[in-house]
Amino acid sequence: MSPTFLDSPFKGEANAGLLVDRVAQHIRARFAGEGSGHDWHHINRVRRLARQIAAAEGADQDVAELAALVHDIADWKFHHGDDGIGPREAERLLRDEGAAPEVIEQVVDIVRTISFKGAGVVTPMQTLEGRCVQDADRLDAIGAIGIARCFAYGGYAGRSMYDPDEAPVMHATAEAYKASKGHSLNHFYEKLFLLKERMNTATGRAMAEARHRYMEEFVLRFLKEWEGE
Template sequence: MFAAKAFSPFENLASQLIPHAYEGDDGSHDLAHILRVFKNAMRIQAKEGGDARILAAAVLLHDCVAVEKNSPLRSKASALAAEKAAGVLTELGWSPADIGVVEHAITAHSFSANIAPETLEARILQDADRLDAIGMVGAGRCFYIGGRMSSLLYDPLDPSGENRPLDDRRYVIDHFQTKLFKLADGFKTESGRALAAERDKRLRDFLAAFMDEI
């Protein structure tokens, strides 16, 4: 499979897992997202350590169950993905111990699940995934998801939400304040925090330019 080559040095693992890696038509949680998270994870792992094979499997399967952002099941998405991942890896002959580490990393990566990552691989996956939610890519994904949810770009009378409750389901740019600007403070690895600081600045610069234009 051509796509698997992008996940070097885990091409064989990727060829096995990509068919299970994502579902549906969500362009913010597709193969491109998985590949970006993989690159982030490998960049962090190179400095922080951890089992790269375990981490690669967790990255490839972390979004293997699709749950829309506005679904009442959203907080359970990572647990559902972990359960599916365990089944896939069991069929591939992985040991129960290794599967357990992958399961925990997947379950704990989600912001909405609010589960503390207890292993290095889980901390790296969480950081790698959250890096894709900030910076310029994060801004692009935010607007893309807003379009899927039929949200408005902003409140024309009070864009910054100074005199109204923030509502990121109705206004896309409210999501910057309700979630995206909070992410950089929660990174779990030193390498992840350094990368997050750069991307957080880009995200804040983007919103400042956006507000200037409107």
């Protein structure tokens, strides 16, 4: 059985809620005004989606919500490719806030595993809560919001919008994916178009359908307008 707050010293939903609220306040202050698309609003959207998916799938909503709040606490993209900094920062914050060891262990494992690491790299989640949070994060990477975030990050990272001479690359390793500096439109082919089929839950798959279609329509329109149509 997955660890829950009912197994912890907090003994019940009210205390679990207090922990979630404290962590949310910390994360909101830390990510206010962030400009790459990985801001507080992204985190809060993932938080809401994770709780919604967890409710539909029968997962622990408090664990899912807490993991969603810390899932981007220190993304490797902003820390020289360091995969370990996110789990370390999440563990430190949760320990400082008094979370039970079994809750910390589950949440940190979700943070460690959540990121997309390349078309050829599989990142399976060990718990239902992790699968719900990963689906929530991926849902916020697609659709209208996902399109906006893709170009926001591209601008932040100094990438061009599109270069017709540069083909997409289906990265076989996490190292190759991290080293990629391709233009923003390639990101749709290298990651975003792949996410619908990588949803873990029935709820996530259903929610991804319309967002995926919207991205396909956008890219077709983009390419037509690029050619002057």
